Amino acid sequence: MPFRVDNHWEKAMSKVRVLVGTRKGAFILTADGKREKWDVSGPHFAGWEMYHVKGSPADPNRLYASQSSGWFGQLIQRSDDGGKTWHQPGTPPGEVPAPGPPKAASNKFVYDASDATGRPLTTHQWYDGTQHPWEFKRVWHLEPSLTEPNTVYAGVEDAAIFRSTDGGENWQELSGLRGHGTGPKWQPGAGGMCLHTIILDPSNPERMWIAISAAGAFRTDDAGKSWKPINRGLRSQYIPDPNAEIGHCVHHIAMNTSRPGVLFMQKHWDVMRSDDAGDNWKEISGNLPTDFGFVIDVHAHEPETVYVVPIKSDSEHFVPDGKLRVFRSRTGGNEWEALTNGLPQRDCYVNVLRDAMAIDSLDKCGVYFGTSGGQVYASADAGDSWAPIVRDLPAVLSVEVQTLP
Amino acid sequence: MLPQHLRTLAQVGAEVELEVEAPVNLRSALDALEARYPMLRGTIRDQVTQQRRPFLRFFACEEDLSHEPPDAPLPDAVASGKEPLLIIGAIAGG
Numbered sequence: 001m002p003f004r005v006d007n008h009w010e011k012a013m014s015k016v017r018v019l020v021g022t023r024k025g026a027f028i029l030t031a032d033g034k035r036e037k038w039d040v041s042g043p044h045f046a047g048w049e050m051y052h053v054k055g056s057p058a059d060p061n062r063l064y065a066s067q068s069s070g071w072f073g074q075l076i077q078r079s080d081d082g083g084k085t086w087h088q089p090g091t092p093p094g095e096v097p098a099p100g101p102p103k104a105a106s107n108k109f110v111y112d113a114s115d116a117t118g119r120p121l122t123t124h125q126w127y128d129g130t131q132h133p134w135e136f137k138r139v140w141h142l143e144p145s146l147t148e149p150n151t152v153y154a155g156v157e158d159a160a161i162f163r164s165t166d167g168g169e170n171w172q173e174l175s176g177l178r179g180h181g182t183g184p185k186w187q188p189g190a191g192g193m194c195l196h197t198i199i200l201d202p203s204n205p206e207r208m209w210i211a212i213s214a215a216g217a218f219r220t221d222d223a224g225k226s227w228k229p230i231n232r233g234l235r236s237q238y239i240p241d242p243n244a245e246i247g248h249c250v251h252h253i254a255m256n257t258s259r260p261g262v263l264f265m266q267k268h269w270d271v272m273r274s275d276d277a278g279d280n281w282k283e284i285s286g287n288l289p290t291d292f293g294f295v296i297d298v299h300a301h302e303p304e305t306v307y308v309v310p311i312k313s314d315s316e317h318f319v320p321d322g323k324l325r326v327f328r329s330r331t332g333g334n335e336w337e338a339l340t341n342g343l344p345q346r347d348c349y350v351n352v353l354r355d356a357m358a359i360d361s362l363d364k365c366g367v368y369f370g371t372s373g374g375q376v377y378a379s380a381d382a383g384d385s386w387a388p389i390v391r392d393l394p395a396v397l398s399v400e401v402q403t404l405p
Numbered sequence: 406m407l408p409q410h411l412r413t414l415a416q417v418g419a420e421v422e423l424e425v426e427a428p429v430n431l432r433s434a435l436d437a438l439e440a441r442y443p444m445l446r447g448t449i450r451d452q453v454t455q456q457r458r459p460f461l462r463f464f465a466c467e468e469d470l471s472h473e474p475p476d477a478p479l480p481d482a483v484a485s486g487k488e489p490l491l492i493i494g495a496i497a498g499g
Contacts, residue, residue, distance in 0.1 A: 047410055071460040071494045072410060072448040091444045108452040136453075 015404040016360050017082065018368055019063065020376055021050035024394035026065060028083045031389075035366050035380040038389045044086065045077065052141050052355055052398045055082075059149035060402050064168055066139040066154070074138050076106040076154075076168045089168035105170055109136045109154070109162055112173040119179025124158065125187035134158050134178070141355060143198035147205075155195035159186060159212040163224065174224035177210065182229060182246045189213035189249050189268075190314075196354055197253050201260045209263065209278060214249035217265070219278050233274075233281030234267060251294045252354040256303035264306050264333070266296040266354070271308055273333050284333025289320050295357040299382060300365040304332040307359075307367060307383060309352040317372075318349035326369070328383050342386035343377065350375070355398035362403055370396025408461070408494035411449070415442040420489060429484035431463060432475035449492060460495040 014033035020026060025043025044050075049068045056062040065077040065086070077086045089106040111134055112118030123131035137157040145151035150167040160178045162171040186193060197211035208224065211217045216231040229246050239247045249268035256262065265272040265281065269292050272281040285291035290310045299305035306329045312320040319325065324343040327336040350371035360366040367379045374393035379386045406420050415421075423437045439446045450457050455475070457463070462471040466480045466488050482488035 046413075069410065069448075071408070071458065072414075073451065073458060074447070075414075075444075088444050105446075105452075107447045110453055 013405070014362055016362070016366060017055070017060075017402040017404060018358070018376065018378070018389070019053040019055065019083070019398075019400040019402070020370055020393065020396060021053050021065070021355075021398035022370075022374070022394040022396050023049050026050040026053050027390070027393060029376065029389050033362055035362075035378055038378075040390055041083065043394075044083070048075075050397065051139060052400075054142050054144060054400045055402045056144035056149045056152075057146050058144070060404055062144070062149045062167075064142040064144060064152050066142055068138040074107045074109065074136075076139070076142075078106075078168050089164075089166070106168050109139070109156055109160075109171050110173070111136065111160060111178070112175040117175065118173070119175040119183075122179075122184050124184055124193065127188060131184065134160075137192060140194045140196045141198055143200060146200050146202055153198050153200075153208075155198050155210060157192045157194040158188075159193045159195040159215060161195055161198065161210055161224065174220075176220070176225050177218060177227045180218075180227050182215070185246055186212065186215040187247065197250070199253060199255050199263075202257050203260050207260075207277075209253060209255075211250040211253050211265075213251065214247060214268070216246045216248040217250050217253060217278055230274075230278035231281070232279065233283075234272065235270070236268065238268075252296050254297045254306075256298040256300075259303045262303065262332075264296050264298060266293050266308055268292065268314060271296065271333065284329070286329070286334030286336055288327055288336050289325075293352075294354040295352050295369060297357045297359050297367070300359050300361040301363065302330070305330050305382070306333060307357065308336075309357070309369065311351060317351045319351075322347050322349060324348045324350060324371070326367070326383055326386075339379075339383045339386070341384060342379075353397055355400075356396050358399045358401040360401045360403045366401065368399050368401050370399045372396065406489045406491045408492060410494070411445055411492070414444050414448065417442070422486070425484075427484075428476075429479050430476050431470065431473065431479065431490075434479065434483075434490055435475075462493045462495070464491040464493055465489070 018029040025046045027042035029038050031038045045067050051066040053065040061082040063079040067075040078089050079086045113121040126132035139154045139156050141155040143153040151165050154162040161174045164171050195212050199209040201207035206223045209219050218227045219230045220227045234248045235242045236248045251266045253265045261277045263274045271285045273284050274281045293311045297307045323345045326339040329336045350373040357369040364382045367383050370376045372395045375391050376389045377386045378389050425437045465483045
């Protein structure tokens with residue numbers, strides 16, 4: 001006989017932890033499963049740009065954070081206690097550094113140009129069409145392994161993917177991506193040439209997807225050794241060949257873990273879906289007021305329910321008509337409804353960046369997003385109604401959520 | 406002397422004292438700083454190229470040493486500990 005966990009009991013016992021990266025520090029927002037009363041912790045790393053903070057699915061107390069600064073470069077921070085304390089991997093808290101060569105290498109991202117495993121460090125296209133050297137700038141996205149707490153992937157600018165298998169202490173490039181052949185044609189988007197999306201396939205440890213602005217989407221089927229562009233069906237009017245194999249400004253890709261072959265994409269313009277793991281894409285923008293935007297995400301339990309936040313245009317990075325509206329499709333695209341209950345519907349001109357939406361796995365699932373105005377909104381009923389958790393943080397760069405027992 | 410964010414990172418005050426083996430120059434001073442405080446590695450000079458980060462400058466004895474070769478001797482007053490080597494972050498944003 002099937003056993004069904006009582007929903008009220010689950011909500012009372014569960015907990016959610018929202019990890020927010022902002023332009024001036026990180027914040028951790030926690031609540032029980034009702035998601036009504038929130039505790040706010042932070043700022044962590046005050047004054048630093050926190051591009052991304054994400055927890056390990058294999059060990060929820062293991063958090064990774066990308067800490068960045070125009071003055072001081074890139075750092076990686078790790079917490080082993082759910083964000084109470086942090087350290088740079090390689091320099092455990094409280095340990096007096098020994099004399100001799102420094103141990104910490106957690107912020108050392110070196111493109112692999114070695115003969116044995118690497119690819120020649122070629123150039124890529126610059127904004128003006130000339131070739132430009134590959135230069136590491138920052139980590140945009142950290143994606144912890146689904147099964148190994150010490151394994152984590154980093155998507156970086158200039159675009160490449162790195163992997164650490166020792167908890168973020170040392171990083172090795174998966175150079176097959178940068179070196180697979182189209183690299184010299186990649187070019188930066190307005191925000192830089194960043195690898196901003198990494199999706200791991202829970203049903204196939206050999207498969208993952210990544211996306212780069214402005215090169216497009218790529219997939220590996222051999223755990224990162226080789227990669228291929230998966231951009232068939234994308235059409236971008238702003239490049240010489242609108243149907244080119246690469247050069248598309250993909251802003252974000254999302255997937256429901258129960259259905260790994262189906263992907264949803266917010267491109268620069270156009271909302272897209274693929275039903276064959278990215279081999280082919282079709283447009284699902286439908287009745288959206290504008291199909292420019294950054295975020296896209298999928299309901300935790302309904303794989304045909306998708307969320308986007310339309311932004312007016314690529315020259316006006318704010319929501320249209322002064323109204324902050326999340327749009328939800330329950331049909332896998334094309335038919336969208338505006339979700340406005342609890343969101344400002346006048347004089348609102350914020351943006352929502354590509355990594356700034358997340359969805360928990362409670363029933364009903366919670367939806368969270370952060371804005372350039374420093375608000376983090378939460379919905380405990382899959383988007384039907386919204387309330388701000390916080391209103392006045394620094395501009396939000398990223399939002400992730402952990403559903404905890 | 407360190408910028409505020411690096412003091413926070415290393416959990417130190419504004420000024421740190423270091424034993425630097427001769428010859429005392431920018432390279433050996435920064436090597437000693439990073440050996441004592443490994444969390445600062447990569448924050449003052451790039452991990453790979455060892456180039457000074459562009460928004461940081463090195464001053465000492467009322468001189469700008471930012472563009473000096475890393476192996477050029479530091480002033481005697483710095484080497485002897487009478488004067489500090491100042492690592493200064495660019496002031497921006499206002």
